[in-house]
Amino acid sequence: MRTVSFGINISVDGYCDHTAFNPSEELMDYFTAMMDDVDLFFFGRVMYQLMFPYWNDVAKNQSGTAGENKFAQRLSAIDNVVVSRSLSNDDVNVNTRIIRSSPAAELLKLKQQPGKKIAVDSVSLLPELIAAGLIDEFKLVIHPGIVGKGRPLLEAGSLQEKLDLKLVDTISFKSGCVALHYLKQ
Template sequence: MRTVTFGMNISIDGYCDHTIFDPTEELYDYFTGMMDDVDLLFYGRVMYELMFPYWADVAKSKSGTAGENRFAERLTAIDKVVISRSLDSVDENTRIIRNNPAEELLKLKQQPGKKISLDSVSLLPELIAAGLIDEFHLVVHPIIVGKGRPLLDAGSLQEKLKLKLVDTMVFKSGCVAHHYLKQ
């Protein structure tokens, strides 16, 4: 069975709005390296629209830094699934699933392949409750913002999820990457 990983940048106070972070080349290299073991990205609509077409444009134009360009090329090359009831069209290596994200992710998890990378805060509680997420990669940025989108809304989990810390990495920027496995 394939492994499902969830990765997210968060502030010290638990917010994950991507507009508040200023990733370094080191962080782009970290996330690009994580994608070496991934052959499917599983997005909610909001995250998909945040990431694309922006990164697809960077990959085509090579308009970013060296780290951004490598990240963009790797990200856009991977097949994607986006959960959406409203999207009409997506990139060529992306397909839309209209409902039942947990059921669809379970089917994908049972297929042969590399890891599946989940990137959706809105789907997180449902997919945690379904027991479908095996690994968590949280990069904590040294910033307190006091507002924005929290990683999880209060009361969104019926029961707590116990994790085991298996690795940490400290970056020159002060960011700390935490890698957890579901217990």
């Protein structure tokens, strides 16, 4: 069975506002290396629209830093599933499939298929996917800042029960960011 990995950038005060972070080249290299074991992204609509077409354009035009260009090329090459009731096929990349309902059931089917890891990148879907027992690992990158706004990682009361995690790796970056890798216990 495939591993499902949830990854997100987060501020010290618990917000997931990607517009508040400026990743260093070292951090971009870390994100690119994380994708070596991934062959499918599972996005919510909001995160998908934040990531694309921006990173596709960077990959196509090589308009970023060396680290951003490498990240963009790798990200753009991976297949995607997007959970959305409003996107049409004209709104997504060629390597993207839209599902309209039952994200946990769909992720379970994908998890049972052969392949590499599935990377989940959706704060809105997280409580449902945790409740279904589908998230195997969490990769959180804590940025050294208090932003005071944005979407919290989890809304108060969004989990039915506590989820215990085991810390298996910590990486500190020169920028002050810290990458934490947890496994579900």
